[in-house]
Amino acid sequence: MTRKRITILGATGSIGQSTLKVLATRPDYQVFALTANENVELLLAQCQQFKPEFAVLGTEALAQDLTTKIQSLGLSTQVLSGTAALAQVARDPSVTHVMAAIVGGAGLAPSFAAAESGKIILLANKEALVMAGAIFMDAVARSNATLLPVDSEHNAIFQCLGQSSHVGKGVRRILLTGSGGPFLDTPLADIHRVTPDDACRHPNWDMGRKISVDSATMMNKGLELIEACWLFDVPPEKIEFVIHPQSIVHSMVEFVDGSVVAQLGQPDMRTPIAHVLAFPERCEAGVAALDFSKLTALEFRAPELSRFPALSLARTVASGPKSLAITFNAANEVAVEAFLAERLSFLNISEVIKAAVDVAATPELNSLGDVLTCDQEARALTRRILKAYD
Numbered sequence: 050m051t052r053k054r055i056t057i058l059g060a061t062g063s064i065g066q067s068t069l070k071v072l073a074t075r076p077d078y079q080v081f082a083l084t085a086n087e088n089v090e091l092l093l094a095q096c097q098q099f100k101p102e103f104a105v106l107g108t109e110a111l112a113q114d115l116t117t118k119i120q121s122l123g124l125s126t127q128v129l130s131g132t133a134a135l136a137q138v139a140r141d142p143s144v145t146h147v148m149a150a151i152v153g154g155a156g157l158a159p160s161f162a163a164a165e166s167g168k169i170i171l172l173a174n175k176e177a178l179v180m181a182g183a184i185f186m187d188a189v190a191r192s193n194a195t196l197l198p199v200d201s202e203h204n205a206i207f208q209c210l211g212q213s214s215h216v217g218k219g220v221r222r223i224l225l226t227g228s229g230g231p232f233l234d235t236p237l238a239d240i241h242r243v244t245p246d247d248a249c250r251h252p253n254w255d256m257g258r259k260i261s262v263d264s265a266t267m268m269n270k271g272l273e274l275i276e277a278c279w280l281f282d283v284p285p286e287k288i289e290f291v292i293h294p295q296s297i298v299h300s301m302v303e304f305v306d307g308s309v310v311a312q313l314g315q316p317d318m319r320t321p322i323a324h325v326l327a328f329p330e331r332c333e334a335g336v337a338a339l340d341f342s343k344l345t346a347l348e349f350r351a352p353e354l355s356r357f358p359a360l361s362l363a364r365t366v367a368s369g370p371k372s373l374a375i376t377f378n379a380a381n382e383v384a385v386e387a388f389l390a391e392r393l394s395f396l397n398i399s400e401v402i403k404a405a406v407d408v409a410a411t412p413e414l415n416s417l418g419d420v421l422t423c424d425q426e427a428r429a430l431t432r433r434i435l436k437a438y439d
């Protein structure tokens with residue numbers, strides 16, 4: 050058996066931890082590197098269990114701390130720090146697979162390094178594709194890399210498309226489902242008062258705080274629209290949003306003959322993670338079977354666009370200049386951070402993003418450097434807009 054060697058970017062996060070749960074049952078995988086921003090204790094425990102060659106932390110001081118702890122346990126893991134180290138462990142010639150599970154724009158450069166060096170990329174970090182879709186897909190094609198979607202909807206679409214991995218071959222439309230988050234039916238007058246903890250209490254999924262807020266605003270679905278356009282080479286008009294509060298159907302594809310193919314499963318990320326880890330085969334994910342005697346109702350409805358302004362804005366962005374998607378993503382990250390720090394109200398998140406998208410410059414993007422510069426400018430612009438909300 051040739052062992053696969055995997056780097057997990059964002060190992061201490063929600064997706065990272067679920068990935069390691071599945072990998073614990075997979076002797077065909079060897080963990081090459083684990084990365085985290087600042088959670089030294091959890092990364093140490095993961096190093097003890099998986100014995101990677103490298104561990105990466107956000108700063109030199111944290112790396113020193115982990116090195117001391119690693120040495121006192123007699124482990125041989127080498128500890129590195131900083132963004133160059135993230136790209137290094139993603140690009141290492143001995144690595145076959147990279148799980149891209151850093152949250153936000155911080156994941157772009159290391160995910161891009163994996164794309165340029167021909168890896169099998171298991172992509173959870175949707176923001177990377179939203180920001181840099183064209184150059185990312187180009188890097189994947191040029192290096193002969195493989196891009197497998199971890200995001201549950203995109204993983205579902207990938208499975209539903211079957212042999213036709215690109216839309217066009219008889220596909221009428223993609224039905225992108227979303228639960229609608231914790232405020233789907235909350236009276237609009239009460240949404241003004243919601244706190245970060247309310248927004249992070251998702252009815253079905255247990256996720257990191259940033260994506261939980263994105264689910265509550267439905268910015269997550271907006272980002273996923275753009276992500277799907279790149280992954281499946283499909284125009285935004287062919288993608289429809291469908292509210293499905295139970296999160297059992299993870300998305301659907303409708304073909305021109307009227308067939309609709311859906312993927313169903315528990316709302317547990319170990320299913321799409323196990324799917325991409327074993328692809329094209331299948332492996333145990335540790336997820337309970339669906340009990341159809343208890344699934345008495347699966348509901349579907351159209352989203353209320355006035356409740357979720359992020360959905361219409363995402364459509365404008367998806368068909369506009371490519372740099373708009375960078376602003377859309379950057380403004381969201383800055384606004385969500387302000388909301389989580391209780392400096393911005395929930396309803397103002399979408400307002401701030403729209404204000405940034407409305408006035409942002411639309412530069413040409415030819416390289417990763419161009420994307421990162423545009424991202425920095427969009428963040429600075431959003432911080433200036435936020436001053437009006439102090």
Ligand code: NAD
Pocket residue numbers: 058059060061062063064065084085086087088107149150151152153155173174175176199200201254255256257258259260318
């Ligand atoms: P999380 O907040 O739980 O974890 C994020 C990980 O990224 C952590 O390991 C953290 O240390 C690392 N990180 C954060 N900032 C960093 C930085 N500046 N530099 C280096 N590392 C950094 O997030 P999550 O919920 O696991 O989400 C990860 C990605 O997966 C996101 O892009 C999210 O949209 C996507 N995703 C998550 C889920 C889910 O169920 N959690 C589902 C679909 C897609």
Ligand code: MG
Pocket residue numbers: 200201202203273
């Ligand atoms: Mg998703």
